[in-house]
Amino acid sequence: MQYRRLGKTDLNVSILSYGASPLGGFYGDVDEKKQIDSIHYAIKNGINFIDTSPYYGNTKSEEILGKALVDIPRDKFIIGTKVGRYGRDDFNFSKERIKESVKESLDRLQLDHLDILQLHDIEFGNINQIIKESIPTLMKLKSDGLVRHIGVTGLPLAAIERVVDTVPDELDVILSYCHYSLNDSSLDNLVPKLKGHNIGIINASALSMGLLTETGPRDWHPASNEIKLKCKEAAEFCRQRGSNISKLALQYTLGHPDLATHLVGMPCIENVKDNLKTLQDPIDKELLNDLIEFMKPIHNMTWPSGREEN
Numbered sequence: 001m002q003y004r005r006l007g008k009t010d011l012n013v014s015i016l017s018y019g020a021s022p023l024g025g026f027y028g029d030v031d032e033k034k035q036i037d038s039i040h041y042a043i044k045n046g047i048n049f050i051d052t053s054p055y056y057g058n059t060k061s062e063e064i065l066g067k068a069l070v071d072i073p074r075d076k077f078i079i080g081t082k083v084g085r086y087g088r089d090d091f092n093f094s095k096e097r098i099k100e101s102v103k104e105s106l107d108r109l110q111l112d113h114l115d116i117l118q119l120h121d122i123e124f125g126n127i128n129q130i131i132k133e134s135i136p137t138l139m140k141l142k143s144d145g146l147v148r149h150i151g152v153t154g155l156p157l158a159a160i161e162r163v164v165d166t167v168p169d170e171l172d173v174i175l176s177y178c179h180y181s182l183n184d185s186s187l188d189n190l191v192p193k194l195k196g197h198n199i200g201i202i203n204a205s206a207l208s209m210g211l212l213t214e215t216g217p218r219d220w221h222p223a224s225n226e227i228k229l230k231c232k233e234a235a236e237f238c239r240q241r242g243s244n245i246s247k248l249a250l251q252y253t254l255g256h257p258d259l260a261t262h263l264v265g266m267p268c269i270e271n272v273k274d275n276l277k278t279l280q281d282p283i284d285k286e287l288l289n290d291l292i293e294f295m296k297p298i299h300n301m302t303w304p305s306g307r308e309e310n
């Protein structure tokens, strides 16, 4: 396993990391024991970063992680959770709720501190509140020792960029999702600025939340039918060439030198094993280039998220 320094933090994160949103049932129900086994298998095989949120499964993801991590030495994993999002349409970025939420997360995770705490999906918040109230609250939690590093997450890169431009020194990390994968590489445009401020980049959803898998996305996936259809055709394209879209998608994403870590949701050991194998497998560069060309008609197409002004 390769490890990379996460921006200005002192954390060395594995390039492949464990996305815990599927523990909340976003990708269908998985037996809890299988989920816990997948976490243990991942850690045993060098994956050291885990990302969760109270939003995932209405706290279920954090609860399962609490059970899974209870017997694992604290220096064997780096954990990040989030505040501000609690349901599909339930957001609260206030100082009071953030402080309360961190205590609740620590209880569920059975931990005394968090390695990373991020504001979850800032495009749904009021930017002035985010800058003037939420970020200073995270800073206070940091100086109190409950949290080691802080950041923001979201889909629209413009929303992340606005926060970066306003409080670059305060931010240790950002989490961007679905913007550096086979079908969308727009995060690349923000990388020089993030690097310039030494802000660690967590790239989430290398498989575009299921778009880049054989089975395809769940019904809730927000992409347009045009994107979904092209990704389905791309999966078939890979199959016909004797390969697998998830493998090629992960290889493409892992090829970026400046993204510290790539979060993939892996709620079963089979997913973890396949993705660990992908780290070792040689890249069929010709096929990958052909696939990128095939997907060009939908390249960088995305979907709306959050308040219009963000």
Ligand code: NAD
Binding pocket: 018, 019, 020, 021, 022, 027, 051, 052, 120, 121, 153, 154, 155, 175, 177, 204, 205, 206, 207, 208, 209, 210, 213, 214, 246, 247, 263, 264, 265, 266, 267, 271, 272, 274, 275
């Ligand atoms: P993803 O792109 O990682 O896809 C997950 C899906 O792919 C699951 O159904 C999983 O079973 C499947 N999968 C994994 N490996 C596979 C393989 N080798 N072959 C076939 N299928 C495979 O989407 P995600 O889980 O939503 O994103 C990764 C993580 O990033 C999340 O779990 C979460 O921790 C984080 N995230 C954060 C935000 C945010 O903060 N706003 C948004 C999105 C994701």
